[in-house]
Amino acid sequence: MPAAKKKPSEPALALHKAATGIIGLDEITEGGLPRGRPTLVCGAAGCGKTMLAAEFLIRGALQFGEPGVFMTFEETAKELSENMQSLGFDLAKLQRQKKISLDYVRVERSEIEETGEYDLEGLFIRLGHAIDTIGAKRVVLDTVEALFAGVPNHAVLRAELRRLFRWLKDKGVTALITGERGERTLTRYGLEEYVADCVILLDHRISDQVSTRRLRVVKYRGSAHGTNEYPFLIGSHGLSVLPITSLRLDHQVTKERISTGIAGLDAMLDGRGPYRGSSILVSGAPGTGKSTIAASFADAACKRGERALLFSYEESQSQLLRNMRSVGIDLMRWVREGLLQVHATRPTLHGLEQHLVQMYELVREFRPAVVVVDPISNLSMHADDASVKPTLMRLIDFLKMENTTALLTSLTTETSMPLADSEVGVSSLMDSWLLLSNVAFNGERTRTLQVLKSRGMPHSNRVREFVFGNRGVDLIDVYLSGDRVLTGTARLAQAAQEEAASELLDQDHQRRLRALERRREAVDAQIAALNAQEDERRSDVEFAIASERFVAERSAARNKTILAAGAGLPNLDKTKRSGV
Amino acid sequence: MRSLSNLESVKRVTTRAKPEWQLKLYVAGKTARSVAALENLKNLCETHLAGRYSIEIVDLLVNPQLAAGDQILAVPTLVRKFPEPIRKIIGDLSNQERVLVGLDVQPVRRE
Numbered sequence: 231m232p233a234a235k236k237k238p239s240e241p242a243l244a245l246h247k248a249a250t251g252i253i254g255l256d257e258i259t260e261g262g263l264p265r266g267r268p269t270l271v272c273g274a275a276g277c278g279k280t281m282l283a284a285e286f287l288i289r290g291a292l293q294f295g296e297p298g299v300f301m302t303f304e305e306t307a308k309e310l311s312e313n314m315q316s317l318g319f320d321l322a323k324l325q326r327q328k329k330i331s332l333d334y335v336r337v338e339r340s341e342i343e344e345t346g347e348y349d350l351e352g353l354f355i356r357l358g359h360a361i362d363t364i365g366a367k368r369v370v371l372d373t374v375e376a377l378f379a380g381v382p383n384h385a386v387l388r389a390e391l392r393r394l395f396r397w398l399k400d401k402g403v404t405a406l407i408t409g410e411r412g413e414r415t416l417t418r419y420g421l422e423e424y425v426a427d428c429v430i431l432l433d434h435r436i437s438d439q440v441s442t443r444r445l446r447v448v449k450y451r452g453s454a455h456g457t458n459e460y461p462f463l464i465g466s467h468g469l470s471v472l473p474i475t476s477l478r479l480d481h482q483v484t485k486e487r488i489s490t491g492i493a494g495l496d497a498m499l500d501g502r503g504p505y506r507g508s509s510i511l512v513s514g515a516p517g518t519g520k521s522t523i524a525a526s527f528a529d530a531a532c533k534r535g536e537r538a539l540l541f542s543y544e545e546s547q548s549q550l551l552r553n554m555r556s557v558g559i560d561l562m563r564w565v566r567e568g569l570l571q572v573h574a575t576r577p578t579l580h581g582l583e584q585h586l587v588q589m590y591e592l593v594r595e596f597r598p599a600v601v602v603v604d605p606i607s608n609l610s611m612h613a614d615d616a617s618v619k620p621t622l623m624r625l626i627d628f629l630k631m632e633n634t635t636a637l638l639t640s641l642t643t644e645t646s647m648p649l650a651d652s653e654v655g656v657s658s659l660m661d662s663w664l665l666l667s668n669v670a671f672n673g674e675r676t677r678t679l680q681v682l683k684s685r686g687m688p689h690s691n692r693v694r695e696f697v698f699g700n701r702g703v704d705l706i707d708v709y710l711s712g713d714r715v716l717t718g719t720a721r722l723a724q725a726a727q728e729e730a731a732s733e734l735l736d737q738d739h740q741r742r743l744r745a746l747e748r749r750r751e752a753v754d755a756q757i758a759a760l761n762a763q764e765d766e767r768r769s770d771v772e773f774a775i776a777s778e779r780f781v782a783e784r785s786a787a788r789n790k791t792i793l794a795a796g797a798g799l800p801n802l803d804k805t806k807r808s809g810v
Numbered sequence: 811m812r813s814l815s816n817l818e819s820v821k822r823v824t825t826r827a828k829p830e831w832q833l834k835l836y837v838a839g840k841t842a843r844s845v846a847a848l849e850n851l852k853n854l855c856e857t858h859l860a861g862r863y864s865i866e867i868v869d870l871l872v873n874p875q876l877a878a879g880d881q882i883l884a885v886p887t888l889v890r891k892f893p894e895p896i897r898k899i900i901g902d903l904s905n906q907e908r909v910l911v912g913l914d915v916q917p918v919r920r921e
Contacts, residue, residue: 336881341897343912346847346904351838352870352882359874381884 245452248296248368248404251289252282253590254471258447258456263428268395268405270425272417273432278443278464279408281317282432283370284310285468286406288319290368291329296404298368299331299360303376307332317468331360337380344382350390354397366403373408378419395424416448427451433459442583445471461583465591472587472624481630483507488600488635491530492523494705495664498681498690504662505686506599507633509626513640514666519677519696519703520639521545523664524604525554525561526703527637532564536599539592542574543608550574558701571596577608582621589625593632601629605639626659661685669717676718679705695721831855831863831915832892838885839871843902847886850903858910858918888913 247261256262263269263286271279280302287298302310310332311321324330333356361369374391381387398405407425409417416422422429429448434441444459462471487502490510496503504510510527512520521544528538542550550572551562564570573592577585593601606622622638629636638660662684668675680693694705695717709716709724716724835851837844848867855863870877870885880889884900890913899912910917 333878335883337883338881341895343897343899343908344901345899345908345912346850346901347843348884348886348901349843350883351885352836352877352887353884355838355870355874355885356877356882359877377883 247453248290249294250286251293252285252469252471253594254460254462255445255469258445258460258471259428259450260454260456263404263406264450264453265404266399266402267427268398268407268425269428269430270407270409270417270422271430271432272409272411272422274411274434277432277434278462278469279432280305280310280313280372281464282430282469283372283406283408284314284319284321285317287330287368287370288314288321288324289468290404291324296367297329297331297364298370299333299357299364299366299403300370300372301333301335301357301360302370302372303335303337304373305334306336307334310334317464317466319468328364331364331366333357333360335376337376339380339382342380342382348383349386350377350381350394353390354394358401361401361403369398369403369405371405371407373410375409375417375419375421391421392424444583461587463584463587463591465588467591470587470591472583472590481507481627482633483630484633488534489530490523491526491528491533492696492703492705494694494696495523495679498679498692498694498705499662499684500687500689502687504635504684506635507630508661508685509629509636509638509659510662510664511638511640511660512664512666513642515642515668518666518668519698520641520666521550521604522554522557522559522698522703523666524602524637524639525550525559528570528600528602529554529559529561529564529702531598531600531635532561532567532569534599536569537596538564538570538600538602539596539598540570540572540602540604541589542572542604543577544605546574547572556700557698557703571598586621586625590628593629593634597632598634601634601636603636603638605641607639607641623659662689671717672720674718678717829862829864830893831859831890831913832866833863833913834866834868834880834889834891836868836870836877836880836882836885836887836889839869844886846904847888847902850906850909851888854903854906854909858915890914 246265247259247263248265249256249262250259271282273279284300287300290296290298300310305313311325314321321330321332325332335353335356357369360366374394377387377391378384395405395407407421409419409421411431412418412420416429416431426449428450431446431448433444433446435444436442443462443464445462446459447455447457460471462469484506486506487500487504488506489496489503490499512523514520524540528540531538540550545553547565551565554561561570561572565572571592573588575585575588579585589601589603626636660683663682665680665682667678667680669678677696678693679696681689681691683689692707694707696703696705706721709721833851833855835848837847851865855865868876870882876882880887880896880898882889886900886902888899888903888909890897890899897912897914899909903909
């Protein structure tokens with residue numbers, strides 16, 4: 231490995247990188263492929279080598295202004311153009327614009343006779359010509375191993391390949407060479423021996439009849455890189471790789487609160503609903519109303535004029551819309567207005583990671599404010615438990631970074647099972663956790679809801695009963711009677727009983743009030759009687775006094791008369807005497 | 811290239827009316843190998859195809875765009891354009907037997 235000796239002497243400057251523009255790959259490689267060096271992409275047939283190579287080149291030309299040469303040894307230029315057309319890349323147009331040069335190198339063993347010495351200068355000249363014509367910065371050789379079938383003398387070929395990679399480096403082009411996976415080696419013909427700067431391994435694995443493509447950076451000389459296996463998907467917009475560990479816990483949060491669409495539930499969450507950008511887990515047994523809560527959550531978002539994305543893994547879109555209509559949630563109008571997208575797929579369609587990649591793509595494309603996954607437990611049906619948690623963690627983290635509020639429902643198999651076990655270990659990742667359960671009591675079953683946790687806000691510890699009307703879902707306070715929580719009919723009976731009791735009480739009060747009133751009247755009457763008596767007595771006394779005074783006056787007057795008549799002049803004497 | 815002027819004469823001499831054998835020799839500059847290949851080819855043609863052949867020399871260093879047309883990878887490459895089908899012989903043509911087989915030429919026996 232000639233390159234190996236040179237590297238350490240290079241200055242500690244960061245390696246220049248050529249961004250691939252492929253979602254996720256640049257994050258894993260921390261910036262892209264090594265600029266000006268060859269990179270080897272190897273993998274078994276059909277795992278997406280050509281796709282990766284082509285996208286690297288096309289995105290380079292489109293996004294980074296770096297023209298590229300695609301030298302194909304397997305597909306003709308026409309076939310390649312057609313294949314890329316299906317991903318929405320117009321190779322022919324790029325060719326006309328001199329941004330991409332396609333060169334199909336056909337190697338037909340049967341046409342070639344070998345006599346004497348030769349070298350592959352012809353290939354160099356072709357490649358060099360193509361590079362110089364469009365000023366290419368990127369080169370793809372797909373797959374150079376086809377030469378081994380066409381060129382009889384492998385000793386010459388190996389020497390020439392070594393020279394080719396050296397030459398590509400000298401040219402300063404960022405090259406991507408694909409190679410078929412070998413039995414024990416990374417590539418069948420040991421290309422990794424020559425291309426030692428960066429090796430990316432693609433893999434296509436099937437477990438439980440579900441296939442998942444995975445990508446791993448085996449080696450990246452002079453640069454840090456993610457070493458894990460990352461699932462990737464070839465979607466309708468090319469490749470997307472899921473970086474797991476590159477996601478950090480540094481998303482920004484808001485204080486904004488949004489409504490869940492259920493007034494009673496908002497009331498339980500500090501009266502204002504959950505935070506925007508938080509994640510909510512709704513778990514419960516079958517038939518506890520998870521989907522309905524999910525639907526009203528989406529409905530509420532659409533009512534606010536926000537976009538909502540609903541992943542349904544159990545019901546088809548039309549079934550979901552119909553069922554939600556029956557409880558008065560009209561999602562159809564939002565679908566028509568383009569505010570709501572429903573993606574109904576079978577969980578078995580892809581592996582868990584593929585689902586996740588698909589979600590990423592849809593979320594990035596649709597940019598919803600609210601994402602609903604119903605139910606998330608179905609996704610993990612075909613995956614081993616170990617992979618479920620990191621995958622969901624990635625999804626939740628991703629949604630948080632996008633400031634998207636997520637509501638995930640989760641089916642718990644048995645209500646009697648320990649809660650934490652049945653939650654595929656995601657409950658700790660969630661900001662709010664609502665638990666729905668069925669309470670069977672007194673010959674009937676009622677739905678109850680409780681908030682198990684809700685980070686960053688005071689929340690109700692009450693168990694509440696919720697009901698489906700034909701105008702959506704609402705919560706009712708359960709009846710607390712003594713030390714029992716009453717729901718359903720028991721609640722109604724208790725309510726009636728208490729109502730009856732209160733009526734009696736009412737009557738009693740009124741009766742007592744009336745009695746009081748009557749006593750007051752009696753007292754008043756007594757007072758009046760006493761007053762009358764007193765009046766009578768006073769008038770008696772007054773009469774007596776008056777009559778006594780009269781008698782006294784009469785006797786006094788008589789005395790005067792007697793005196794005056796009896797003595798004659800005594801009166802005059804008296805007056806004379808008094809006048810002297 | 812210098813090699814070309816040298817080779818033009820060959821072409822002129824051998825091109826008559828409609829040659830039965832049309833050969834194209836792709837080289838990359840005047841290297842020892844390409845000179846050897848041309849020498850070997852001339853000898854062979856004069857011996858076995860005298861008067862019935864034409865040789866066109868393509869120097870890829872001068873005309874790199876021509877490499878794609880005949881799917882040239884190795885140099886030197888001799889291409890039998892006519893009679894069809896196209897045959898390719900790579901190398902310096904030092905092994906005359908194999909060149910004759912590769913071109914499918916009936917060797918002329920010298921008495």
